Amino acid sequence: MKWFSFVVGVLCIIYAGLYFLGLLPVGFWQSTIDVVIGRELGAYYKIVPAESSEYQGIVALSLGVALIALSRWKIQRCKTDE
Structure with missing residues (x-):
């Protein structure tokens, strides 16, 4: 899991x-989806920036830092004697 x-x-x-x-x-995600599902050949789409795209880089960076920190965190399980 750490890896x-x-x-x-x-x-x-x-x-x-x-x-x-x-x-x-x-439209990185749209381009990725287009590879999988395909679109009409020769079709053109108007590119319009989305409002949420300004936070996309910050969210990816913070998620990456959090996941790397989680992978480096030493987790020890409690061993209880009953």
Whole structure:
């Protein structure tokens, strides 16, 4: 679980870095979904910025930092004698 948290955290930080540098395509999630479901060939869509897109990089960065911190946190289970 720690390894998974670390890897997802690093991916979130890389995503946030690419977002802040402006290297992600417009509508990153829409482009990803288009690969899976496909769209009409030759169709054009008007690109309009979303209101929530301004917080996308900050959320990804904070999630990545939290996941990496969680992966480094030593969790010990309590052993109780009954």
